[in-house]
Amino acid sequence: MRSEIGHPTARHYVAGGCEHGGGIGRLVGYVVDNAPARGCHYVTDTRGPRWSVMRSPPVLAVALAEMLVDRVLLPNRVHHLHIAGRGSTARKVILGTVARWTGCRHVVHLHDYDYAGDLIRRPAWQQWMIRRLFRGANHVIVLGRRDRSTVVDLLGVEPARVSILRNCVPDPGSRERDAPRAGAPVGIVFLGQLGTRKGVPELLDALASPVMDSGNWHATLAGDGPVEDYTERAAALGLTSRVSLPGWLGEADARALCAGADILVLPSHGEGFAMAVLEGLAHGLAVVTTRVGAHDEVLKDERSCLFVPVGDARALARALARLVADPALRTRLSEGGRTLFLSQFGIEGYVIRLEDLHRTIARTAAPAWRTV
The missing domain is CATH 3.40.50.2000 (Glycogen Phosphorylase B;)
Structure with a gap:
């Protein structure tokens, strides 16, 4: 479960991976690049560069296979499901269901810009599956108070299992601004x-x-x-x-x-x-x-x-x-x-908080199924 210096390992599931995953992919890439120990964070694509009827299902199948292999070889690995609305939710419902069936410890990390709006537009059976996804996770991460309210009030997750962890970026370093050149825009x-x-x-x-x-x-x-x-x-x-x-x-x-x-x-x-x-x-x-x-x-x-x-x-x-x-x-x-x-918003503090959470989850049994 741990590297040689005691950091937990986690597998991140991102549509498009770091290269094509948009803002989520960039964030996860920053975590991978700035983790204190190399090999603690792995990234698994769940979709491919863009959604494709022919190409995306096999990519998701590979992600599911990696989750199952981890369950056998690295049973304490934390599986970190990064989720937004629309197609992202469908993929994470599948991954989350398999994680619960197999006893994988997992986090659901909500990044969407209007998840409450996306949720209420869905039919009742989809809302039920989404509630089960969030309630079945060991922990849920959100970006702010609005999303925490969505997760607690609309999806029924216990407040103690929800954390606010805002995004971050690496520090490019302070810069000394030269005096503006005459005529420079x-x-x-x-x-x-x-x-x-x-x-x-x-x-x-x-x-x-x-x-x-x-x-x-x-x-x-x-x-x-x-x-x-x-x-x-x-x-x-x-x-x-x-x-x-x-x-x-x-x-x-x-x-x-x-x-x-x-x-x-x-x-x-x-x-x-x-x-x-x-x-x-x-x-x-x-x-x-x-x-x-x-x-x-x-x-x-x-x-x-x-x-x-x-x-x-x-x-x-x-x-x-x-x-x-x-x-x-x-x-x-x-x-x-x-x-x-x-x-x-420094990356170092973000990685410390994230790995502390992963370490806590790795010591925690997966929660029992919750009825909706």
């Missing part, structure tokens, strides 16, 4: 999937707003999704020379982009706790975002970020224009965000 960065949930349509509208005309800025919207469609939309708004859409960036390129930027903007309509916001805080960027998910549980308006209403392009434009025009405000938010990151 203020760098605005968006990181995430290009789409309506992340607020990209109103972000483009905000950047095209008249209040942004006089500022000296350049925005980079980095992420996958319909890049060509949004490139055409930016051109139609007259933003071709001021907005770049490079598509998805790998970790190194994303870090380089943040290192040279000044503002991180994420006008999202729904989040658990956005990895992009954490990247902005870690890099000392002035963050502009919305009060969704667990954001307003830890971020403070005018101190570690600027909050704007969801879907309000005018308010977003005013916030961005204000930051572009006011370097002192950017510095204040940068320092406040960086301080918040160092106090709550």
